[in-house]
Amino acid sequence: MSIKSLRGNSRIVVLLALLSALGLGTAWQRSGAVGEEPRKEVNPTARHHAEQLSEAFNNAAEIAMPSVVTIYSKTKAHPVAKDRGGSNPFKGGDNPFKGTPFEDFFNGFNGRGFEDQIPRQMPRRGMGSGVIIDKSGIVLTNYHVVDGADEVTVHLADGREFKGEDIKTDEQSDLAVVRISGAGTLPAAPLGDSDKLKIGDWVIAIGNPFELEQTVSAGIISGMGRELGDSGKLKRTRFLQTDAAINPGNSGGPLVNLNGEVIGINTAIATSNGSFQGIGFAIPSNQVKWVMGQLIKKGSVDRAYLGVGIGEISPDLAKKFGAQRGEGVLVSEVYPNTPAAQAGFEAGDVISKFAGQKVKNPRDLQEMVERVPLDSTQQVEVLRDGKTKTLQVVAKALPKEFGAVGRSIRTDQGPSKHSDAFDAQDLGIEVSEMTPGQAEELAFKGYSGVLITHVDPDKVAADQGLREGMLIMKVGRTTVKNVDEFKAALKGESIKDGIVLHVRTRNGNRFVLLKE
Secondary structure: OOHHHHHHHHHHHHHHHHHHHHHHHHHHHHHOOOOOOOOOOOOHHHHHHHHHHHHHHHHHHHHHHHHEEEEEEEEOOEEOOOOOOOOOOOHHHOOOOOOOOOHHHHOOHHHOOHHHHOOEEOOEEEEEEEEEEEOOOEEEEOHHHHOOOOEEEEEOOOOOEEEOEEEEEEOOOOEEEEEOOOOOOOOOOOEOOHHHOOOOOEEEEEEOHHHOOOEEEEEEEEEEEEEOOOOHHHHHOEEEEEOOOOOOOOOOOEEEOOOOOEEEEEEEEOOOOOOOOOOEEEEEHHHHHHHHHHHHHHOOOOOEEOOEEEEOOOHHHHHHHOOOOOOOEEEEEEOOOOHHHHHOOOOOOEEEEEOOEEOOOHHHHHHHHHOOOOOOEEEEEEEEOOEEEEEEEEOEEOOOOOOOOOOOOOOOOOOOOOOOOEEEOOOOEEEEEOOHHHHHHOOOOOOOOEEEEEEOOOOHHHHOOOOOOOEEEEEOOEEOOOHHHHHHHHHOOOOOOOEEEEEEEOOEEEEEEEOO
């Protein structure tokens, strides 16, 4: 090969080398070895799924939002009826300084009579949410949104405002219906089936938190069957729990599924600072349907009742009463002159079925009972002394004040000095006879038993919640009316096998198992 040819080939080799280097450099740049990182592409499949979910939220919100309203409540200033001393010194508008040197000065004070000068409650304004559930103008909201209001104004999603009329409320479920007239045909939200919900289902909450109208927040159903035991009347409701943001102003607004159906009415939040902290509660739509149906039809809600005190049955108690573990509720008390008393219920019965449905816990039974037609006869299956028995009970309306407890119980601070006192050392309690005066003071009039006068804090009785001032009415299946009967009943029982005591407390009756 000639030098000329070699040089030509060398040039080609160099050129190829340069091109290779440039290409390699480009590759390095793309690989990240040189220059900037490559631009990453979004996974089209993942994006498509996200866009579908976003579209589902859009559709659900578009369906529900026209039905969501803002509710403004106003309570006017009212005279305070009584002062701290229990009387109104200005009653009737008379000048309290009449006959004194100040009479002329205060006559016609500011052009008004003295009645206008008494202390007055300041006017209050509130705001909540609601949802239209009938095109004729029926709005659903919370009881606490309209409670005590002198004026209620309903602000529609289209900007119009109407006076709320014919307001019907149910405090026990925290629900209310408000009517508006003259609005024409309105967009009504469909009510879904809350029994079909599952934990993890997507939901959206719509309302007016912090006066920000038509706010939508998304989340999931994070719990079901929640009970707010310290919320007074709301003990009769089992709530949906959600992490969709619910804040002050959301009350009465709807919780909506991805079909745009209302499956709950937002009512409460669990919070330590007054704002949302990840846990909100809504009244299930199936309970809403039952309550609002009665409010619309007759203006009030009638709930049937049995007239018994009931409680959970622990595995140990279930064994003692011969019941199946995890099923049934234990009757701790049968109130006189109630449907249960007339049907022959007894304390110690385990209710396993009501109207053909299995009973698993107290709330199950309460929901089953309260919704049956009044004056209807229902079959109740109970376990008594190890045998199944069927009772016929006639459902009656729950009296308004039924179950109210308002008396306090005084407890002793040390061992009793009664001459009839008996110290059951194995149990860790001391008992004595109950005098008529104690029965009156402790609200135990009409009941018999032995009074707990001292509890050893280191023994089993204290561990199971027994306290001074409680009344022991039964040991096992034996009724005890005095200390001698209590001693005799204990002889047939063993703390190793477990002793069942039927006791009365300030909150009613209950069964307690004492076992080492």
